[in-house]
Amino acid sequence: MKKCAVMLFFFLTLVFTANAQSVDDILKKYYDALGGLEKLQSVKTIMQEGVFSTALAEVELQITIKKKRPNKWISTMEIQGQKIIQAYDGTVAWMQNPMLGMVRPTALTGEQAEQVIRQANFDGDLVSYKNNGTKIQLEGSESFEGVDCYKLRAIRIDSQQVIFYIDKQSQLLIGTEVPVNTPQAKSTVIIRLGDYEEIDGLLYPHSLEILGAQKMDFVFDDIQINIDIPDATFAMPSAK
Numbered sequence: 001m002k003k004c005a006v007m008l009f010f011f012l013t014l015v016f017t018a019n020a021q022s023v024d025d026i027l028k029k030y031y032d033a034l035g036g037l038e039k040l041q042s043v044k045t046i047m048q049e050g051v052f053s054t055a056l057a058e059v060e061l062q063i064t065i066k067k068k069r070p071n072k073w074i075s076t077m078e079i080q081g082q083k084i085i086q087a088y089d090g091t092v093a094w095m096q097n098p099m100l101g102m103v104r105p106t107a108l109t110g111e112q113a114e115q116v117i118r119q120a121n122f123d124g125d126l127v128s129y130k131n132n133g134t135k136i137q138l139e140g141s142e143s144f145e146g147v148d149c150y151k152l153r154a155i156r157i158d159s160q161q162v163i164f165y166i167d168k169q170s171q172l173l174i175g176t177e178v179p180v181n182t183p184q185a186k187s188t189v190i191i192r193l194g195d196y197e198e199i200d201g202l203l204y205p206h207s208l209e210i211l212g213a214q215k216m217d218f219v220f221d222d223i224q225i226n227i228d229i230p231d232a233t234f235a236m237p238s239a240k
Contacts, residue, residue: 023138026150026166027126033171035202040127043202044069045229050220052077063218072234073120088120089234105236125154125162133157144175145192172196172203180212187212199223
């Protein structure tokens with residue numbers, strides 16, 4: 001019995017180690033495909049400009065997203081002369097959305113705040129995941145939109161789980177499944193990433209297609225990295 005227990009211990013250890021090595025090997029290829037982990041971690045700011053469209057709107061809306069390491073983020077969208085803003089300054093998540101009656105900047109709480117804060121994670125779930133307290137499991141291979149992919153499950157420190165699909169051929173991330181909780185229901189949003197283009201030696205997706213309660217498309221025609229973005233950009237303005 002003791003011998004069997006020892007053998008079982010070593011078997012489980014080998015399985016766990018092999019899985020961990022497989023995850024790290026897949027992610028290393030992913031980092032290399034993007035331009036290298038060291039170069040990814042050298043990026044301090046990102047600005048993305050483009051258009052947002054949805055089946056509910058007949059026009060394309062201009063959108064600008066700015067991020068600053070380690071966890072500052074702001075999204076500004078213009079519609080009918082008004083601005084819809086979501087942001088996190090590293091301490092406070094806030095929103096200004098006249099379409100929802102938020103004519104003044106308003107601090108967010110609960111799930112709304114958490115969703116904005118997750119957006120502010122500069123490197124996301126896959127880069128330096130161990131430093132973020134995220135656990136990643138390899139769940140084998142699976143087809144995503146007809147493409148043979150590695151399927152990775154990320155378990156965030158807040159217990160939220162996200163699925164990532166990395167194309168086995170290009171080694172690039174092409175799909176994500178994200179759980180979304182609303183007061184009405186819980187659902188899963190599918191994100192398709194594409195049109196990778198090189199920006200200063202790194203590859204960034206220039207198109208995102210989001211499939212949830214409604215279909216949304218983001219197309220970025222300008223992405224800049226390591227430009228000066230003052231901290232004040234992300235701060236919630238004082239109510240007037």
